[in-house]
Amino acid sequence: xxxxxxxxxxxxxxxxxxxxxxxxxxxxxxxxxxxxxxxxxxxxxxxxxxxxxxxxxxxxxxxxxxxxxxxxxxxxxxxxxxxxxxxxxxxxxxxxxxxxxxxxxxxxxxxxxxxxxxxxxxxxxxxxxxxxxxxxxxxxxxxxxxxxxxxxxxxxxxxxxxxxxxxxxxxxxxxxxxxxxxxxxxxxxxxxxxxxxxxxxxxxxxxxxxxxxxxxxxxxxxxxxxxxxxxxxxxxxxxxxxxxxxxxxxxxxxxxxxxxxxxxxxxxxxxxxxxxxxxxxxxxxxxxxxxxxxxxxxxxxxxxxxxxxxxxxxxxxxxxxxxxxxxxxxxxxxxxxxxxxxxxxxxxxxxxxxxxxxxxxxxxxxxxxxxxxxxxxxxxxxxxxxxxxxxxxxxxxxxxxxxxx
Amino acid sequence: xxxxxxxxxxxxxxxxxxxxxxxxxxxxxxxxxxxxxxxxxx
Numbered sequence: 001x002x003x004x005x006x007x008x009x010x011x012x013x014x015x016x017x018x019x020x021x022x023x024x025x026x027x028x029x030x031x032x033x034x035x036x037x038x039x040x041x042x043x044x045x046x047x048x049x050x051x052x053x054x055x056x057x058x059x060x061x062x063x064x065x066x067x068x069x070x071x072x073x074x075x076x077x078x079x080x081x082x083x084x085x086x087x088x089x090x091x092x093x094x095x096x097x098x099x100x101x102x103x104x105x106x107x108x109x110x111x112x113x114x115x116x117x118x119x120x121x122x123x124x125x126x127x128x129x130x131x132x133x134x135x136x137x138x139x140x141x142x143x144x145x146x147x148x149x150x151x152x153x154x155x156x157x158x159x160x161x162x163x164x165x166x167x168x169x170x171x172x173x174x175x176x177x178x179x180x181x182x183x184x185x186x187x188x189x190x191x192x193x194x195x196x197x198x199x200x201x202x203x204x205x206x207x208x209x210x211x212x213x214x215x216x217x218x219x220x221x222x223x224x225x226x227x228x229x230x231x232x233x234x235x236x237x238x239x240x241x242x243x244x245x246x247x248x249x250x251x252x253x254x255x256x257x258x259x260x261x262x263x264x265x266x267x268x269x270x271x272x273x274x275x276x277x278x279x280x281x282x283x284x285x286x287x288x289x290x291x292x293x294x295x296x297x298x299x300x301x302x303x304x305x306x307x308x309x310x311x312x313x314x315x316x317x318x319x320x321x322x323x324x325x326x327x328x329x330x331x332x333x334x335x336x337x338x339x340x341x342x343x344x345x346x347x348x349x350x351x352x353x354x355x356x357x358x359x360x361x362x363x364x365x366x367x368x369x370x371x372x373x374x375x376x377x378x379x380x381x382x383x384x385x386x387x388x389x390x391x392x393x394x395x396x397x398x399x400x401x402x403x404x405x
Numbered sequence: 406x407x408x409x410x411x412x413x414x415x416x417x418x419x420x421x422x423x424x425x426x427x428x429x430x431x432x433x434x435x436x437x438x439x440x441x442x443x444x445x446x447x
Contacts, residue, residue, distance in 0.1 A: 118447075154447060157447050192447065195444065224445075225446060228445040229445050232444065236438075268442075269443055272440045272441065272442045303441060304443075307441070314439070378441045379441070382438070
């Protein structure tokens with residue numbers, strides 16, 4: 001406990017001068033040294049000063065212990081994805097907000113606060129917090145420094161900057177040997193990042209390591225998330241049997257654990273897997289199953305509608321596809337999600353026999369607007385390929401090359 | 406004669422470029438998928 005800083009804080013808060021506080025207790029220079037934490041004062045002096053400030057030392061010490069307990073609790077809540085409990089623990093911690101700067105937990109508190117903002121997806125707050133923490137970094141212990149790097153890595157994933165996130169999180173595994181509590185989470189986040197970067201082999205490897213950790217620590221929600229990541233990467237690697245196997249376990253475990261919010265995501269991804277396998281009828285069945293139970297007005301719902309409409313397009317169910325793309329266009333417009341408005345417009349041009357217009361729209365509107373959007377990378381690759389194919393078939397090779405990524 | 410030579414050179418160069426382009430097209434990069442999966446939460 002930084003008792004000197006605590007005294008100074010409360011003295012200035014109560015608008016007292018040093019001489020008013022020191023009067024009859026000790027000299028002003030002595031108080032000044034105590035406040036700067038440069039002198040160990042005797043217990044009696046401290047007691048008298050705190051009495052004058054109406055602070056109970058016992059309360060102060062108890063608060064420090066309580067802050068430590070709450071910080072550990074907050075971390076556990078976040079690691080086990082207990083959203084409501086995390087929110088309530090965070091609110092409880094706020095009661096001790098003014099006390100924290102005088103405890104040894106000052107930086108850990110701020111670092112966990114960053115993790116909390118990432119947990120609640122308050123990315124603007126997280127961004128500010130990272131800037132503040134980086135300015136304090138020279139005072140950090142090695143453990144605190146490593147946590148800041150790791151949480152910055154998670155922030156980068158959420159911002160869609162996967163290469164930078166990969167660099168940051170991979171460095172932690174190499175530089176720090178004592179990852180302990182965070183080991184499973186680090187493996188999991190690396191699996192996510194590698195998956196986004198289409199390095200499925202690495203993603204599967206880290207996913208399996210994360211799975212072992214979460215099994216050992218009975219972290220059931222994370223087990224579901226890892227299974228989802230594994231299934232996606234098996235699917236990307238064309239190891240379809242393993243992917244299907246993982247999805248079957250996922251459906252069973254999700255129902256058993258009553259994590260029903262994940263179900264539309266799982267059905268959707270089984271649709272994606274079936275689509276990759278070329279089994280478009282089954283893909284359509286799962287996309288429809290997913291769309292029915294999806295919470296509307298979310299971006300994932302739009303993605304589901306898009307994949308559903310696209311599968312109908314593949315199956316040459318032109319009328320159905322037109323209805324689905326029209327619905328997607330309307331929903332995206334209302335939600336002000338411009339990429340899905342653009343994608344659906346492109347397909348609606350095609351469905352209305354305006355191929356030339358569709359390609360011009362693709363080249364002049366879609367690709368320039370998503371080129372720099374990290375989260376639209378997969379779509380950028382897909383639409384570039386369509387345009388490259390188009391120009392190749394037209395014999396315009398120079399233009400085709402431009403769109404081969 | 407000189408003009409014909411220049412013309413032949415241009416045609417030769419153009420076909421060379423076109424060959425290069427065909428090679429690039431043949432070596433298409435990693436497969437792109439039609440549909441996109443929903444990733445698990447961060």
